[in-house]
Amino acid sequence: VRRTRGAPIHEATERSLDVRRTIGSGDPVRGRTSELVATFAFDRRYEDELRRAGEIRDLYGNLGKDHERVYSAVTSSGAASSMVSDSSDQSAASCGGWRQM
Numbered sequence: 001v002r003r004t005r006g007a008p009i010h011e012a013t014e015r016s017l018d019v020r021r022t023i024g025s026g027d028p029v030r031g032r033t034s035e036l037v038a039t040f041a042f043d044r045r046y047e048d049e050l051r052r053a054g055e056i057r058d059l060y061g062n063l064g065k066d067h068e069r070v071y072s073a074v075t076s077s078g079a080a081s082s083m084v085s086d087s088s089d090q091s092a093a094s095c096g097g098w099r100q101m
Helices: 044-066 067-077 079-089
Strands: 014-027 031-044
Touching: 014 044, 031 044
Parallel strands: none
Antiparallel strands: 014 031
């Protein structure tokens, strides 16, 4: 008995994996065995999204490891001091040091 999903695998947009398993002991005299073949298909765009998500995770992980360089760039540009002065101007309407919008 053969069952299909109704459409062939589209190699440009899908990846596939065939998994084969022998079913039962078969007929040793004739050398016949029954085999189950399952084909799994996976949309390549999800694979691309997973790859990009991993790259972003790695980027943020590397930023965390090299935080001194990031913080020195912020403090040398004066961005940190301007954030502090802006938040102190709105002390009554502030929420945790950030200006409430």
